[in-house]
Amino acid sequence: MSADQLVTTEREVTAPAVVRKRRSLARPVLNVFMIVIGLVFLLPLLWLILASFNPTADGTLAMPHPFSLLNYHLVIRAGAGAAIRNSLYLAGVSTVIATAVSTMAGFMLARRKIRFKGLVLVLILFLTGLPITLLLIPTYQIFVHLNWLNSKFYTSLVLASMSVPFSIWLLKNFIGQVPGEFEEAAAIEGASEISILFRIVIPLIIPGILVAAILTFINSWGSFLIPLVLDANPSDTPGAVGIYQFMSANGQVQFGQLAAYSVLFSVPVIILYLISSRWLSGGFSFAGGVKG
Amino acid sequence: MAKIVLRRVTKSFGQKVAVDDLNLEVEDGEFVIVVGPSGCGKTTTLRMIAGFETPNMGTLHIGGTLMNHVPPKDRNLAMVFQNYALFPHMSVERNLSFGLRVRHASKKEINTQVHEIAEMLGIRPLLDRKPAQLSGGERQRVALGRALLRKPQAFLLDEPLSNLDAALRTQMRFELKRIHAQFPVTTVYVTHDQVEAMTMADRIVLMNDGELQQVAPPETLYAEPVNVFAAGFIGSPKINLVSARIDHSSGGSALRCLATAIPLTTEIADQLRSAQSETVTIGIRPEDILPQSPMDDTPGRAVVSGTVEVIEPLGAETHIAVRVGDDILTCRTPPRSGLEMGSTINLSFDIAQATIFDGTSGLRLC
Numbered sequence: 001m002s003a004d005q006l007v008t009t010e011r012e013v014t015a016p017a018v019v020r021k022r023r024s025l026a027r028p029v030l031n032v033f034m035i036v037i038g039l040v041f042l043l044p045l046l047w048l049i050l051a052s053f054n055p056t057a058d059g060t061l062a063m064p065h066p067f068s069l070l071n072y073h074l075v076i077r078a079g080a081g082a083a084i085r086n087s088l089y090l091a092g093v094s095t096v097i098a099t100a101v102s103t104m105a106g107f108m109l110a111r112r113k114i115r116f117k118g119l120v121l122v123l124i125l126f127l128t129g130l131p132i133t134l135l136l137i138p139t140y141q142i143f144v145h146l147n148w149l150n151s152k153f154y155t156s157l158v159l160a161s162m163s164v165p166f167s168i169w170l171l172k173n174f175i176g177q178v179p180g181e182f183e184e185a186a187a188i189e190g191a192s193e194i195s196i197l198f199r200i201v202i203p204l205i206i207p208g209i210l211v212a213a214i215l216t217f218i219n220s221w222g223s224f225l226i227p228l229v230l231d232a233n234p235s236d237t238p239g240a241v242g243i244y245q246f247m248s249a250n251g252q253v254q255f256g257q258l259a260a261y262s263v264l265f266s267v268p269v270i271i272l273y274l275i276s277s278r279w280l281s282g283g284f285s286f287a288g289g290v291k292g
Numbered sequence: 293m294a295k296i297v298l299r300r301v302t303k304s305f306g307q308k309v310a311v312d313d314l315n316l317e318v319e320d321g322e323f324v325i326v327v328g329p330s331g332c333g334k335t336t337t338l339r340m341i342a343g344f345e346t347p348n349m350g351t352l353h354i355g356g357t358l359m360n361h362v363p364p365k366d367r368n369l370a371m372v373f374q375n376y377a378l379f380p381h382m383s384v385e386r387n388l389s390f391g392l393r394v395r396h397a398s399k400k401e402i403n404t405q406v407h408e409i410a411e412m413l414g415i416r417p418l419l420d421r422k423p424a425q426l427s428g429g430e431r432q433r434v435a436l437g438r439a440l441l442r443k444p445q446a447f448l449l450d451e452p453l454s455n456l457d458a459a460l461r462t463q464m465r466f467e468l469k470r471i472h473a474q475f476p477v478t479t480v481y482v483t484h485d486q487v488e489a490m491t492m493a494d495r496i497v498l499m500n501d502g503e504l505q506q507v508a509p510p511e512t513l514y515a516e517p518v519n520v521f522a523a524g525f526i527g528s529p530k531i532n533l534v535s536a537r538i539d540h541s542s543g544g545s546a547l548r549c550l551a552t553a554i555p556l557t558t559e560i561a562d563q564l565r566s567a568q569s570e571t572v573t574i575g576i577r578p579e580d581i582l583p584q585s586p587m588d589d590t591p592g593r594a595v596v597s598g599t600v601e602v603i604e605p606l607g608a609e610t611h612i613a614v615r616v617g618d619d620i621l622t623c624r625t626p627p628r629s630g631l632e633m634g635s636t637i638n639l640s641f642d643i644a645q646a647t648i649f650d651g652t653s654g655l656r657l658c
């Protein structure tokens with residue numbers, strides 16, 4: 001923490017005038033370049049938004065005239081609303097479970113002396129790289145065995161488990177950054193381990209928990225294969241599966257409706273980003289807690 | 293309130309022995325101050341008493357109970373950390389009340405206690421601030437307040453006043469003494485400040501390089517240091533250490549040093565016979581060396597002559613450093629003595645007031 005501060009102040013102090021001048025010349029050129037790249041990336045998005053308001057949309061970029069909400073009407077009638085509610089359920093439940101589990105596991109791995117901790121950590125890291133497809137068939141067989149198929153809740157458990165390894169790593173590292181003295185001070189004041197976790201550690205790593213939660217949510221939100229295989233109940237279909245089925249259901253692709261569906265499906269994630277970015281920019285600091 | 297007993301406690305970190313075979317008893321209600329150079333194991337000792345470190349060897353008893361494996365939260369101690377360790381996400385008020393809140397004290401009790409302690413430490417206007425919005429001295433007082441709020445079995449204070457200015461430090465020293473007189477809770481207090489150690493301690497614990505050097509009341513430590521290290525560590529200006537050779541030759545013993553021979557009484561000479569070698573170290577406190585006018589000749593005082601090298605006027609007194617042969621002697625003189633740099637001066641001291649240490653082992657001989 002202090003090293004970072006040192007580096008930044010040093011940079012500010014020593015940045016020579018020459019560098020600043022050159023930067024001021026380079027900046028406009030760089031900006032134009034970046035704007036062009038940005039526009040290229042924005043084009044598909046622009047198409048998506050325009051097409052969603054255009055009942056006669058095709059693959060080309062065209063202004064809808066007139067603007068119409070017909071596409072939205074049609075996809076909602078075809079079940080987009082329910083599918084997004086299902087997505088919210090799957091993503092929400094799996095996020096809560098995965099974040100809670102990873103916070104506690106991260107705390108233990110960061111703070112407790114555990115035998116073979118290095119090995120455990122390597123195994124967890126290994127799990128973060130394991131592809132879903134590899135696990136899906138055994139998971140399906142387990143589900144058959146336990147009679148867990150076609151349940152949104154059990155499906156969210158699997159979604160949670162997909163995110164847990166990475167979240168544990170992330171949160172273990174965040175917790176490792178918290179100076180141990182805070183926890184010692186709390187302990188000598190009489191706080192139990194659970195109390196320390198909830199009163200000291202969690203409040204100090206809120207930004208880390210948010211990052212883990214957002215990543216899990218987005219993972220689960222976009223997850224396709226797991227709900228497709230584990231929950232065949234049509235009323236449980238989440239958005240990601242819904243779009244796919246919608247695309248293939250009507251024989252001929254309805255570009256406008258597909259675009260409207262996609263926009264609806266993106267809105268919750270965008271809202272999530274907007275809310276959390278305010279929190280995340282608050283940063284991660286123990287300022288004032290310890291000397292030096 | 294409780295007695296703290298450490299028996300043969302050793303703590304190492306890898307190869308580094310931080311605390312080596314430490315035996316220490318802190319009586320119930322006693323105020324003990326631990327001093328020693330940086331890195332000598334003071335904090336490690338406190339952390340073992342607190343329970344953050346487990347000794348590799350030895351036992352720790354608090355209030356008669358073996359504590360080696362009791363977790364910190366069950367020891368009922370309070371601690372001020374060397375680097376404060378205030379909870380950065382909590383206001384000063386919530387920092388102060390943390391211990392009471394985890395013990396589920398009533399709102400009313402918490403409120404009165406917090407305001408009482410905040411008043412006493414002069415941090416009442418800061419109650420709503422976060423630690424990041426406080427100065428170093430303010431943080432330190434909050435850390436002190438958090439520890440003082442409860443009535444624990446013992447206080448562990450790691451340099452609790454180090455970041456305060458001189459006036460505030462004197463005031464806090466006074467407050468701590470007052471609190472201790474009112475509630476005599478067993479206290480182990482670490483400091484670098486000699487004035488704190490001399491004025492506040494019932495007994496001083498002196499450590500060096502992980503090893504206990506001496507445990508004694510302040511006056512005893514000052515007057516009868518067990519070894520050269522203890523003599524040199526306590527006292528400001530520092531004690532004068534002069535190496536000398538014992539000469540037991542014809543017609544009585546003498547110490548050869550400072551370009552002279554100091555005759556010894558038979559009593560001292562006998563005590564010096566246990567010395568392991570010919571050389572000893574003489575420790576003379578600066579206040580025991582007096583400037584001597586050429587006229588008077590006090591019998592029994594050794595007189596040496598040297599040149600004044602440094603003059604430090606402090607107001608109430610002046611410290612002068614005088615070069616005598618290869619040695620420098622510091623002594624205290626009255627202010628405005630009219631001395632000049634480079635002038636020649638005679639100094640006298642009584643060898644019976646000096647402390648003499650073995651030249652090899654550094655242990656005190658007499």
Ligand SMILES: Nc1ncnc2c1ncn2[C@@H]1O[C@H](COP(=O)(O)OP(=O)(O)OP(=O)(O)O)[C@@H](O)[C@H]1O
Binds near residue numbers: 309328335337
């Ligand atoms: N966790 C640790 N790991 C390794 N070495 C340590 C650890 N804690 C302390 N030490 C070492 O043990 C020795 C004693 O440290 P300690 O913190 O007790 O010193 P101290 O007397 O409190 O010093 P100071 O006056 O500078 O605070 C030091 O040499 C230190 O480097």
Ligand SMILES: [Mg+2]
Binds near residue numbers: 334335336374450
């Ligand atoms: Mg220390």
